[in-house]
Amino acid sequence: MLSLGVRQLDEVLGGGVEEGSSVAFVGSIEYDNIILMHQAVIEALKAGKRVLVVDSRQPVKTLLKELKNHGIDYEPFLGESLTILDGYSNLYGQTVQSGKNVLPNPLDLGITTAIIKEELNRGNYDVLVIDDVTAQYTLQSNQKAYIKAIVRLANSVKSIGKTTFVAVCSDVFEKSDLAAILIPFDYIVEVSGGVVEVKRSLQPLRVVEPKFAYIKTREGISPIKEHYQSFEGLKAQLRVGEDGTLWLKDSRIQITGENAERSLIETVYDYLGLEKGKELLYTWGKKQFLGYGEYSRRHTTSVERALEDIFKFTMAGGGGKLELVELSDSVVIIRGTSLFPGGKGYPYPLHPNYAGSFAQFLTEFTGERWEGEETKCEAMGAEHCEFVIRKVE
Template sequence: MTNDSKDKARTGVAGLDEILSGGLTRRHVFLLEGSPGTGKTTIALQFLREGAAIGERCLYITLSETEEELRSSSASHELELGDSIEIFELVPPESLLDADQQQSLLYSSDLELGETTKMIFEAFDRLRPSRVVIDSLSEIRLLAQSSLRYRRQILAMKHFFAKSGATVLLLDDMTSDIMDKTVHSVVHGVVHLEQMAPDYGSERRRLRIVKYRGQAFRGGYHDFVIKTGGVVAFPRLRALEHRTDFQRTKLASGVAELDGLLGGGVERGSSTLLIGPAGTGKTLFGLQFVDAAVKRGERAAVFVFDEELGLLFDRMKALGINLEKMRDDGAVHIEQLDAAEVSPGEFAQRVRDRVSDFDAKIVVLDSINGYQAAMPEENALILHMHELLQFLNRQGATTFLTVAQHGLVGDMKSPVDVTYLADTVVLLRYFEALGKIRRAVSVIKKRTGKHEETIREFTISESGLTLGDPLSEFQGVLRGIPSYMGKGEELLSQLEDDNDS
């Protein structure tokens, strides 16, 4: 197999050429299949526009849509075709539409199929294009009426175009016979498009390279979207392909007690999971490291699924972290995401772009609960998260993820277990002491070095995050209902000191 892209016809679709290892091999016939609405025509128009942009002659042969419909559709996507792309609107000969001229001794399909093929070849010979799109094969399949005749017709077209040296894209809307794989064995490559409708939210689209002769390609499913400007594909992330050299230094949070709990901080190029019930301060812990990174002169990226940005800005500003100013100064990229609208592939691409283009050294994903809502199933979430975290780690980006557990105290469960993926796990808890709700933090796991095994109480106030001494006199803090093992006078004295402060 070869990955040489010198003799490739680029598709003009962002991301698709990466999936195809450079594009479509010239002088071959390819199949683009998918049900109506998946984006075949849009991709075909982008393919022709890409050829026209480099001076190639391009021909669009349509058996199903009129030229006016095609130009109107392309204009809605801001894909103006101009005069550089020839559109040949193939209609049956007038004699076949005249009842008096119709043959009675021969099947009309014999004449129609022959005339259709003849008109396609004549249109090609007249223009001699480098790129051709035929839309769609369903019409030819209906005219053929049998699988044998259909295969013979496709083979005849393939041999004709092979002699001409053109790169041909056949479209199939899979409406006449979705089980017919005749073309798959004939063409050089097959791109399959799918559209899915979730129970809630906008439709999701994905593509897969079913076949590509003599060429390596990126296998599996890849998400894509149709938006103004055309189709954008998001190649499935493979962390093994991305590695950079960096020093694994320790990054401090700016809170001495927290850094002490973490054994001096977190390592660059590692991932930290902040897990606990709602309201314990998971977001604040992550943004504390963002604040410290900005003060060091680094950039950060924050992706928020669960909270409106205006509310987040106000809340953090009241705690001493002016996140909005960091964004305005260009030090932090912050983005609010709608789990019902964004696909996992698109989200991974956005994170990848912020690390590559924005040079973000700290990445905060808040929260995995919202990210899970964008996933079709839990197993896929684990695989996506594994590749994304591995990619970020290999780029030297330090990642903070938050997970909200179900419940407030006692036995709590997480919607998905990603603790084994993270390098460091920080557990936040509520606990009750003498009629007051308090918060505690502990480090459960750290792969990259030693850490404190203590449980520390922490408070959130106008001055930000404050950690106290280890709760050495308590037993059962992580269960939420601890027992005090020291002297009562000492506990009361400690509570009074906390209240005075």
């Protein structure tokens, strides 16, 4: 299997794409599909694959600069395991260009595809990359013939066991032409409008909804979920409104001091007592996690991986460190240190809401009822907090 360079996408596909298959990265004029395609290419290069790139979209130097702005650096691989064929210069240059790795007449489809296939075999490359087929489509006097040439090229590369990555801009193609050019591809990955979605796959998909939201960063296309699992990701999404409001992407937030939240919890206990106070805080935690388990279930089949995501969110947001101690069909035990709010010397547990959150999450994720409790609390002098969540028979 070949990784596509994004963990969440690989998980949807069950590990990546089959070697020797053909993959179409479909997008819009944003070119986010092209960025993701090159992330997959750099992943293949790091895995030791030899790659041949055909660039007809822009000068090679501009391509390298564009990709470097998104964390994709081809320089260490050029001349070794990576070759870039220049299909741009003789499409748009003032004079005829010649030399090594320059396509003499890209509009001559017969000669161009023959050169590509010869170079692919001569250099013993594992992956052919076309960036992208849209530029030439707009220049062809006979667009149907061009589509047939691309279909033949993709199928012939597949027939000799090589992998093909192709970028396609769906905004430019006529609807019937787009459908025709995508015929030979085993995988179709659409990357547009902030959403990555797998439209076609050789193997059965591992999740109910094979799509996820993304953001384009200096490190390339990054799932929003993973982006928020780091402090830098959170910081990049914070903005202040002119009316004095603070926003994390589309959600209004307020920075809450540790003393303020601790005071709220203490007030709950002062008014309701130990048992009723714990019940209210536990219910508050369940309310905070409404819908999250259902969302996670649509995007992963692993309870452990989903819990790890929660732990990363908690740490990135300053909530403390969580770790999985035990996971079985009937009981889950989670340990926490430096949880928010902190401090010691309080007679009651300060974090029953965490137990409620975990119980709500597991109930939604598994479709079975779970309940939990905080059995140890740092605030009461324990070395760590401990949450035990049990399935209700």
